Amino acid sequence: xxxxxxxxxxxxxxxxxxxxxxxxxxxxxxxxxxxxxxxxxxxxxxxxxxxxxxxxxxxxxxxxxxxxxxxxxxxxxxxxxxxxxxxxxxxxxxxxxxxxxxxxxxxxxxxxxxxxxxxxxxxxxxxxxxxxxxxxxxxxxxxxxxxxxxxxxxxxxxxxxxxxxxxxxxxxxxxxxxxxxxxxxxxxxxxxxxxxxxxxxxxxxxxxxxxxxxxxxxxxxxx
Amino acid sequence: xxxxxxxxxxxxxxxxxxxxxxxxxxxxxxxxxxxxxxxxxxxxxxxxxxxxxxxxxxxxxxxxxxxxxxxxxxxxxxxxxxxxxxxxxxxxxxxxxxxxxxxxxxxxxxxxxxxxxxxxxxxxxxxxxxxxxxxxxxxxxxxxxxxxxxxxxxxxxxxxxxxxxxxxxxxxxxxxxxxxxxxxxxxxxxxxxxxxxxxxxxxxxxxxxxxxxxxxxxxxxxxxxxxxxxxxxxxxxxxxxxxxxxxxxxxxxxxxxxxxxxxxxxxxxxxxxxxxxxxxxxxxxxxxxxxxxxxxxxxxxxxxxxxxxxxxxxxxxxxxxxxxxxxxxxxxxxxxxxxxxxxxxxxxxxxxxxxxxxxxxxxxxxxxxxxxxxxxxxxxxxxxxxxxxxxxxxxxxxxxxxxxxxxxxxxxxxxxxxxxxxxxxxxxxxxxxxxxxxxxxxxxxxxxxxxxxxxxxxxxxxxxxxxxxxxxxxxxxxxxxxxxxxxxxxxxxxxxxxxxxxxxxxxxxxxxxxxxxxxxxxxxxxxxxxxxxxxxxxxxxxxxxxxxxxxxxxxxxxxxxxxxxxxxxxxxxxxxxxxxxxxxxxxxxxxxxxxxxxxxxxxxxxxxxxxxxxxxxxxxxxxxxxxxxxxxxxxxxxxxxxxxxxxxxxxxxxxxxxxxxxxxxxxxxxxxxxxxxxxxxxxxxxxxxxxxxxxxxxx
Numbered sequence: 001x002x003x004x005x006x007x008x009x010x011x012x013x014x015x016x017x018x019x020x021x022x023x024x025x026x027x028x029x030x031x032x033x034x035x036x037x038x039x040x041x042x043x044x045x046x047x048x049x050x051x052x053x054x055x056x057x058x059x060x061x062x063x064x065x066x067x068x069x070x071x072x073x074x075x076x077x078x079x080x081x082x083x084x085x086x087x088x089x090x091x092x093x094x095x096x097x098x099x100x101x102x103x104x105x106x107x108x109x110x111x112x113x114x115x116x117x118x119x120x121x122x123x124x125x126x127x128x129x130x131x132x133x134x135x136x137x138x139x140x141x142x143x144x145x146x147x148x149x150x151x152x153x154x155x156x157x158x159x160x161x162x163x164x165x166x167x168x169x170x171x172x173x174x175x176x177x178x179x180x181x182x183x184x185x186x187x188x189x190x191x192x193x194x195x196x197x198x199x200x201x202x203x204x205x206x207x208x209x210x211x212x213x214x215x216x217x218x219x220x221x222x223x
Numbered sequence: 224x225x226x227x228x229x230x231x232x233x234x235x236x237x238x239x240x241x242x243x244x245x246x247x248x249x250x251x252x253x254x255x256x257x258x259x260x261x262x263x264x265x266x267x268x269x270x271x272x273x274x275x276x277x278x279x280x281x282x283x284x285x286x287x288x289x290x291x292x293x294x295x296x297x298x299x300x301x302x303x304x305x306x307x308x309x310x311x312x313x314x315x316x317x318x319x320x321x322x323x324x325x326x327x328x329x330x331x332x333x334x335x336x337x338x339x340x341x342x343x344x345x346x347x348x349x350x351x352x353x354x355x356x357x358x359x360x361x362x363x364x365x366x367x368x369x370x371x372x373x374x375x376x377x378x379x380x381x382x383x384x385x386x387x388x389x390x391x392x393x394x395x396x397x398x399x400x401x402x403x404x405x406x407x408x409x410x411x412x413x414x415x416x417x418x419x420x421x422x423x424x425x426x427x428x429x430x431x432x433x434x435x436x437x438x439x440x441x442x443x444x445x446x447x448x449x450x451x452x453x454x455x456x457x458x459x460x461x462x463x464x465x466x467x468x469x470x471x472x473x474x475x476x477x478x479x480x481x482x483x484x485x486x487x488x489x490x491x492x493x494x495x496x497x498x499x500x501x502x503x504x505x506x507x508x509x510x511x512x513x514x515x516x517x518x519x520x521x522x523x524x525x526x527x528x529x530x531x532x533x534x535x536x537x538x539x540x541x542x543x544x545x546x547x548x549x550x551x552x553x554x555x556x557x558x559x560x561x562x563x564x565x566x567x568x569x570x571x572x573x574x575x576x577x578x579x580x581x582x583x584x585x586x587x588x589x590x591x592x593x594x595x596x597x598x599x600x601x602x603x604x605x606x607x608x609x610x611x612x613x614x615x616x617x618x619x620x621x622x623x624x625x626x627x628x629x630x631x632x633x634x635x636x637x638x639x640x641x642x643x644x645x646x647x648x649x650x651x652x653x654x655x656x657x658x659x660x661x662x663x664x665x666x667x668x669x670x671x672x673x674x675x676x677x678x679x680x681x682x683x684x685x686x687x688x689x690x691x692x693x694x695x696x697x698x699x700x701x702x703x704x705x706x707x708x709x710x711x712x713x714x715x716x717x718x719x720x721x722x723x724x725x726x727x728x729x730x731x732x733x734x735x736x737x738x739x740x741x742x743x744x745x746x747x748x749x750x751x752x753x754x755x756x757x758x759x760x761x762x763x764x765x766x767x768x769x770x771x772x773x774x775x776x777x778x779x780x781x782x783x784x785x786x787x788x789x790x791x792x793x794x795x796x797x798x799x800x801x802x803x804x805x806x807x808x809x810x811x812x813x814x815x816x817x818x819x820x821x822x823x824x825x826x827x828x829x830x831x832x833x834x835x836x837x838x839x840x841x842x843x844x845x846x847x848x849x850x851x852x853x854x855x856x857x858x859x860x861x862x863x864x865x866x867x868x869x870x871x872x873x874x875x876x877x878x879x880x881x882x883x884x885x886x887x888x889x890x891x892x893x894x895x896x897x898x899x900x901x902x903x904x905x906x907x908x909x910x911x912x913x914x915x916x917x918x919x920x921x922x
Contacts, residue, residue, distance in 0.1 A: 023645025023670075084502030089611050097498035101611065109611065111499035111922065114492045114873070118921060119611050142613055142918075144494035146870075147487075147834040148562055150614065150918035212493065 050077045059170055059222060066221040067092050068169060069100060071113075073214035079221070100218070104130050105194070105202025107209070107216065115212035118142045118150065125181065128159040130200035132177045135159050139183065143210060153210075155183035155190075167195045167204045170221025174203050183208070190215075246296065246331050247338050247362050247369060251419075251427065251458055251466065252482050254280040255344065255352070256289020256301050257324055259371075260419035261431045262454045262470050262478070264379075266371040267340035267360035269328050272296045273488040273831075275839065282470070282478030283440065283447030284308040290862075290884075292839055294831060297328040300841075302862060302884065305351070309446045310439070320351045337361035337370075343407065344378070350395065350403050351439070354378040356415075367421040371431075372414070377406065380413040381436025383452065387411045397850035397857035425460040437473070450474030464490075487837035492873035494922060500568065501533075503575045503610045506603075510580025517548045517581070526578060527635065533573045538875075539566055542590045542677075543632035551582045552632045554590040561836050561869045561877050563589060564614075564913045567599050568920035571606050588629030589908040592733040592899065593678030594741060595626030597765055597908030614920045623910040625738030625765045634677060644671040649686065651718075653693050654884045664691030664718060668726070682898070683728035683748075688720025696888075704890065705852040708792060710752075710819040711893040716783045717751045724785025726751050731899055739764040741901050750896040753778040753819075754789070761901040765909050768804040770902055773797070778819065778895050794821050796895055802902050804911060808832055810840075819893040822846035826892065828863075834915045836867030836879055844892030852891070859892035861885035 050068065058079045059066060067080040069092075080092035080100060088103045098112035106129060108120040124137035140154045162178045176195035183190055190208035197203050204219045249268040251260045256278035258270035270276060270293040278289045284307055291301035301324040310318035326342030337359040345352035358373030373379075377391065391410030396403060413434030421427045431454050440446040456470030456478070464485055470478040516522040523546050530553070531541040538559025545552045551574060557566035567587055574585050583603050588595035600622040609617045646669045653662035666688040673681045688694075696715035703709060717724075729747025736742055741761045748754040755778035763770035775797035782788035798816030805811050814826040824846025830838045843860040850857035863883040868876040906912055 022647065024643050084504065086503060086505060086607070086610055091502045093499065099499035099502070112497065114494065114496040116494050116922065118494070118918065119613055144918050144922065146489050146491040146493050148494070148916035148919050149834060 050079055055079060055170060055221060065090065065092075065223055066170065067100070068219045068221050069094075070217040071209075071213060071215075072217065100216075102202075102218075104200060105196075105205060105218070105220065106130075107205075107207045107218070110209060110213075110216075113209065113213050115143060115210045117209060118144060125157050125159065129179050129181065129194050129196060129202065132161060132179060132196055132200075133159070134161055141210075153185070153188065155185045155188065157181050157183040162193075165195060167197075167219075169204070169219045172203055172220045172223060174198070176203060245333075246328060247360055247366060250274070250276075250460070250463075250484055251468075252276055252278045252289070252291060252480075254278075254282065254287065254470075254478060254480060255324065256280070256287065256291050256303060256482075257326060257342070257344075258291060258293065258299055260369055260427060260458075261371060261417040261429060262456050262468075262472065263433050263435060264371070264415045264417050264431045265326065265340070265342055265344075265356050265358050265373065266369070266417065266419075267328065267332075267338040267358045267373075268369070269293060269297065269340075270299060270484075271486060273833065274484055274486045276482055276484040278480060278482040280468075280478065280480035282472050283437075283476045284310075285440070285446065291324075298325070300325050303345075303352075307440070307446060310444050322352050323347045332360070332362060346402055346407070347400055350377075350406070352378060353403055353406060354380070354435075355408050358415075369419050370416075371418070372416040375413045375415055375434050376408050376410055378435050379415060380411040381434060381438055383414045383432070383434045384411040385414055398853065398855050400856035400858065400860070401850070427458040427460075429457070430455045433473070447473070448475040454478075487833040487835060487839075487870065491835060491870045495869070495875060495919075496873040497875055497922075500537075500922065501572050501576055503572050503606055505607050506575075506580035512581065513579065514548045514581050516579045517546070530573065530577045531635065531637075533577055534570060537569050537573070539570055539573075540638075541635060542638045543595075543629075543634045545632045546578065546582065548581055550584045550586065551578055552586040552588075552629050554588045554595050554626075554629050554632045556590050558877065560875045560919075561867055561879075562875065562916045562919040563907050564917045565875065565919040565922055567913075568922070571601055575603060575606050586629050588626045588632070590626070590677075591904045591908065592680065592731070593674065593676070594733050594735045594905075595629045595632075596735075596741075596905045597626050597910070597913075598624050598628040599913075600624065600628070610921065614918045617920065618914065618917050623765060623913075626908070627735060627738045639674055639676055641674045642671060643674070644669075646670070651691070651693060652882060653696065654882075659692070659695075662692045662696065664688050664693045664720075666691070666720060678733040679730070680733075681730045684726040685723050686726045687723045688718065691718070691720075693718040694720075702792070705854070707822070707848055707852055707890045708794075708820045710780070710792070710794075710890045711888050712890050713783075714752065714888060717781075717785065719783075719785075722785070724751065725787065726785075727898065729898070733899075733901075736760075739767075741905055743899065743901055745897060745899065748781065748787075749778070749898060751785070752781055753895055754781055755779055755793075755895070757895070757897045759897075759901055761905060763802075763902065763905050763909070766911065767909075768806075768911050770802040770906065772800040772802070772900075772902060774800070774816075774897070774900075776895050776897065794819060796821075798826075798894075800902075802906075808834075810838075814894075818844070818846055818891070819895060820846075820848070820890045822848045822891055824848075824892060826894075830863070835870050836865065837870065838863075838865040840864075846892045848891035854889055856889065859885070859889060 062081045065082040070077045078094040080094050083093045084091040091101045093099045101109035106126050110116045120141045122139040125139045128135045142152050159181045162180045164177050167176050174197040176197050179194040181192040193206045194202045195204040206217050209216050247268045249260050253259045254263050259266035259268045274293045276291050280287045286306045289303040293299045303322045305320045307318045322345035324344045328340050330339035332338040339359050341357050344354040354377035356373050356375040356379050360371040362369045389409045392405050415434040417431030419429040437449050441449045451474030454472045458468040460466045468480040472478045527544045540556040542556050543554040560566040570587050586600045588598035605620045649668045651664040668686045670684040694715050698713040698715045699709050731745040734742040743759045746756045757776040759774040761772040780790040780792040796817050798814040800814045803811050810830045810832050812828045826844040828842035830840030832838045840863050845858045861883050866880045868878040
């Protein structure tokens, strides 16, 4: 038997045996599932679109505020429902247990997206946006790196009014003021857009999450 | 100028370096696998901190595979395994050799100074590639063009010589494996130079002038023709972590290289890709003073089982719980989260959702092997108020204590007895044996562990080897070699298959004596080569970076057939160990005591620990067995690695792969492999360790 042949036989045997692995030990099945998933495209991947019928169905099935969110860089869309409020912070969850946390529609945290926003200090920016005033403010967001150390991204942001527009989605329709927010520091530069209704709620937005996720497009389906 | 003066001058230059300096970093490596952009010659470039690169290179009949690690921003080390065809002076068709290199960046580059490095090649062992060098590299055009010049001794002083520093001794110290310090920076001094130019982000062109005469290969033997001092070539970066190179070397040979690099610090999913934690639930005002539940046992038990159910969905198991009117005390078993603060955070979140509103404080202890090893007490109001704040703020409010702070938690009925089992394949690797760079065995293993009471576990495993070559390693047929009992060098005789082998079967009792002192008693078939009894006591206070342990063992050598029988070798062995978290990502360990062959000595180990679970370290053991009796290598030493599965998966897992590269498996300085040693089990739940990655608390 040649070396290549031997190697192939061994590799095939390893794959078969790995699939056959079983037991109660946590992590073992997880590893196997991940290996299998990586060879079966489509399943477990985030590549997913949401139809109007699905949105209507979700609005009927759940009570309370709901969102439609899209990550263009990952080509994925999801309907989220609110599962918790803590003071002004509202947390919304997708069907596959990823969450977004927002204050008045402005993103302050994510969980389960990878390179998550752990938390944010952005009161000044929120104030400008929700009162629909132009101005300059600093904002701080904290992330974890690959070694699980916290690091802070701080940017200076320039908020401006950019006209008005009617917005409607799900059961929400509002006439809004469009606000833009250009943020930058030495390494990063991004531009958020907010559609703010008369009550100071951001009913629709395009917001920067971070280099890995890019922008998130968020829209209230129900308040 | 002698070597010592030269070093002093260089040190002064390093100390007085101007402020605006930078290291010239590169992801390229040379034919020797050292970070650097030239071909066969060293440069003063460094790899990014933490970079681990594997380089495979071939030219003129010599194949080198090198693992290099940027140990510190300025220090890199390499381990190389070389096979040279046609080096027939040794009596083999192919001569295999291992070598270690180290290089230190003395001076970073500034606008007026080049970067300056000093390095030792093959400074242990037989010194086949033995060389020392001082090299300077200056970057131009934003570092795209780099010019290097240097002075070399040993092999690098083989040609183009400009002088000499004394006579270079040629004899090998001990049986090899000992630093060849008597040779360093002695003998003829050769001059080498080179230039590399990054034509694009992916393509680097290079040319160099070599001072390596390749005397052994071309004069003593005839592996290739050295017709020129010049080498030219090109490197192509295929992806961020893979590059290829092709070279025309010494006017006669084509050379190729392939390198793969990874960096534990910046690969993997930042913060993890696991699903979201449950949000904290705020209490209803009306529930805060409702103590009715605490009087009713069935309600209490209802809360406990709800808590256990919710936690199990997150891979956290409630082992013990006591709910008092204002305080909840729990012990959890974390089977999922490699980062312990995340397990604590998720437990606190679930407690906030499930437990009655009157409870204002949560004490959460992590239970490892039936012992609560460390605890965290959190105020419920802080959890509610700080959920959206930086994790540091809740760490300042958290109270860390010994696990005994949670000792009054009542063990749940369903916790014991419990069976944990698995069945699946295993892969066992053997690296760099004298005749074969890589050996491996593939087999099946069935494993079970029965947890009977807190701290008492009976565990066993049976293996069957299906294929592999580990049993083909040479093994002595006598009971002693050079008067040293054969205790490990016959390990290949324990690797036969496919008949089932009893790998382990033992009982362990774990005990926590005081808040700072832990104990373990283990008896049975401890490992595939030995059975015995092992007792260990560990002192490791919750807030301490230092741990001290004592272990005493009686071991009896098992039969080769993998059954219950014994050979007639037995020994008392044991160590006093000190463990210390040095800081800056380094951990040190010293063990002093008696080894398997009855030899007395000490082991020193140092590991660089990354906070995602990666560790890369080296160890050395010297005992009272002389270098002559020990044999090739003079004393035991090796490299060891831990690769966390979570890093590869991007989601939490407590599993990891450990492997080590030992210079040679010999009998001196060998240790009994006792399962479930205390230090690693205890340390992770303590504050100094959790503080490193506390940001995961709210993840």
